[in-house]
Amino acid sequence: MGASCRTRASAGPAAGWSVVTTTRPARPDSGAEVDPRRWQVLWVCLVTGFMTLLDVSIVNVALPSISSGLGASGSQLQWVVTGYAVVFGLALVPAGRLGDSYGRKKIFLVGLVLFALGSLACGLAPSPEALIAARIAQGLGAGVLNPQITAIINSEFRGAERGRAFGRFGATVGLSTAVGPLLGGVIITLVPWQESWRLVFLVNMPVAATAFVLGLKLISDRASAERSRLDWVGTVLLAVAVGLVLGAVQEREVLGWTLVVVALAVAAASGWAFVHWERRYAASGHLPLARPGLLKAPGFGPGVLLGSLYFGGFIAIFFTVTLYLQDALRYSALEAGLTQTPFALASAVAAPWAGKRVAAQGRQLVVRGLVAVVVGLLGVIAVVELAAPAVGDQWTGLLLLVPFLLAGFGSGVVIGPNVNLSLANIDGRDAGSASGVFQTFQRVGSGIGLAVVSAVFLSVSASGDPRDALAAALGVSALLVLAALAVALVDVRRSGDGDGSSEPAEDDDGGGARAGADRGGETGRRAA
Structure with a gap:
């Protein structure tokens, strides 16, 4: 069964991660037999x-x-x-x-x-x-x-x-x-x-x-x-952010604290650019x-x-x-x-x-x-x-x-x-x-x-x-x-987990749009 995905658009760069799903899209494995x-x-x-x-x-x-x-x-x-x-x-x-x-x-x-x-x-x-x-x-x-x-x-x-x-x-x-x-x-x-x-x-x-x-x-x-x-631009931006963080902390003795701080600052800037690029890339109809x-x-x-x-x-x-x-x-x-x-x-x-x-x-x-x-x-x-x-x-x-x-x-x-x-x-x-x-x-x-x-x-x-x-x-x-x-x-x-006793919800078609066992008050968003 197909599903529509309604989203709330970002009001601007300050909105950050902007796409909020209000109707759960159909899973690609929905309806598949176990x-x-x-x-x-x-x-x-x-x-x-x-x-x-x-x-x-x-x-x-x-x-x-x-x-x-x-x-x-x-x-x-x-x-x-x-x-x-x-x-x-x-x-x-x-x-x-x-x-x-x-x-x-x-x-x-x-x-x-x-x-x-x-x-x-x-x-x-x-x-x-x-x-x-x-x-x-x-x-x-x-x-x-x-x-x-x-x-x-x-x-x-x-x-x-x-x-x-x-x-x-x-x-x-x-x-x-x-x-x-x-x-x-x-x-x-x-x-x-x-x-x-x-x-x-x-x-x-x-x-x-x-x-x-x-x-x-x-x-x-x-x-x-x-x-x-x-998404090659996103891949490069993420690689720079993650690579600089991991490289800086693991090679801190070789680099010295000045270069470590510079590397972490560049990593933070690359991470910020990654987030904003992914939002724009998704808004243009591509898969981020x-x-x-x-x-x-x-x-x-x-x-x-x-x-x-x-x-x-x-x-x-x-x-x-x-x-x-x-x-x-x-x-x-x-x-x-x-x-x-x-x-x-x-x-x-x-x-x-x-x-x-x-x-x-x-x-x-x-x-x-x-x-x-x-x-x-x-x-x-x-x-x-x-x-x-x-x-x-x-x-x-x-x-x-x-x-x-x-x-x-x-x-x-x-x-x-x-x-x-x-x-x-x-x-x-x-x-x-x-x-x-x-x-x-x-x-x-x-x-x-x-x-x-x-x-x-x-x-x-x-x-x-x-x-x-x-x-x-x-x-x-x-x-x-x-x-x-x-x-x-x-x-x-x-x-509101309480005793955490809720079970994940399942889609109508059995695909398993799971609502998370830890969400006592949450219900699964179902495919339209």
């Missing part, structure tokens, strides 16, 4: 997402081996990490829109091939320069893949099943982030090969090949009827990268801000704890990874549990998860500052078990449900674009949070006790999580 292979498709998506997110952190423990094997300098090693992360972030929104327009299956497979070829080139790299170039190609593949994954989950599942699917996605994110250092440590420690660091990248090849075959067979190739050429009004969709704006703040604190935890254990306590890479395993296991258990409850509890569930993370981080600080000195630092790893279990469980309750609730009101034709925007803000939040937290850790450790440095750094992480908690509480209060 795919009986959707759970198989989900596992293909989860394994692929795990692989790309794992490569954000697994390389960290391999850097000393790469340095000795290729003779890489400290600056080159930094670009091995930074190149992947920056390009990953740059590709998300354009790739999401390409998936909306040309079919998520096609773009998913293209991204998978790019990632696999980049991984192969990393594993065979003869020089530091070649490795950096390969990591950039790998990051491009990851950036193309990831918005397709969340968009596919968003479009293939309905109702309570959707919560369970995003719960498993949340478990994947938590596991991949926390297990990366452990898996890298296992490979480098146990494989009797002088250049075992190459296996950190080559291990992706059989996984990518299997995912490609299964994706080709199982994923439905649905595309929007609103096919359009890519991010449709004006997207951030005003119920639950999406708060979810984006919450996710950015949470990932700013969440990602930095593992970096600072690993530095402390390896540098101050002389743990091996494997021992440091094992110490953080309880976080990953608790997150993996909590995420599916939360996925079954998000439809009934809504954003209230995320609030409880954030509280658990904060309490867990405070527990880690207490162990490091009070318990470990009393019984001996050699017991630190064991003493961290309980607070890491609590923080990991809370993290599993936050990540998947927040994605689910944030995308619940997004029209199917914008699922890829919205997923790209959501993940781009997460990457920016991660980069800024990691830069701030690591700067605090290194600054305090340079002039004092490493124990105090870790406590200070984790205190900053806890503050970022508390800021995410404040966003969640405001959203619960503003939306």
